[in-house]
Amino acid sequence: MIDTGTVGKTRDVGWQIGVSKTLPYPIDAVWSLIVGDPSLWLGAGSEIPHDKGVQWQSDDGTTGELRSRHESDRVRLTWRPSTWSHDTTVQVAVQATPAGTVLRFHQERLAGPGERQQQRGHWQAALARIERALERSTGTA
Template identity: 55%
Template sequence: MTVGETKDAGFQIGVSRTLPHPRERVWDFVVSPEGLALWLGDLGDAVRLTPGKGARYTTAGGTTGEVRSFREYDRVRLTWRPRDWDHDTTVQVAVSGDGGKTVLRFHQEWLADAGERSQQREHWRAAMDRVTAALG
């Protein structure tokens, strides 16, 4: 197996960062319209993800998917397929921590190959930078 390849979930990538904010603040931001636009993409008129399992979404950029699970102040798991891809991946955004520090994690699995994994590593690092900057 190659770096980043797993037996059960294909190629995957994870990016995490400890932020100097309470978990509730980080969660409320990442699921807000402003936060979603930074990591998921602009949802246009939909504005928010619908938390129910199976709820579908489409971003203004053409990425589509559906919510697999949504546990408030914990994690959201969804399928993620950009317009020019021929396969779905799974993305999980999770928050953990107590007090004034929170770990924010982006994790993506079922990537096609090592090249796509490398591309997505940069994508999620950039998304993390945008979210971190917006939270101040």
């Protein structure tokens, strides 16, 4: 349920942000890149575990735990940069459409509106890196 007085804040998960883009590529190509090269969105040195409850870490000290992984659909995990004092939850999801694949990032349990705005930029940059990687891998750059 959305708190109608504050954009981006819900009663259930607090501050949240979502960004998405329809990419002109098949879902298999997008999913393979998301799970095969998570450095594009989780950070260098990161790998997405296959089993629920397994920890992950990137080279910059961001850590988390896999909550769920549904192949060719979504990954849900906790996400906590080394400079933060709290965990957030990130979900990345793909959905096939006639125009290609919708790629969505959703992050919840953010500390406030400033962190929400910061993370909007973070996920928009991640989408751009993924799109460039897809262009390079398919020769459409």
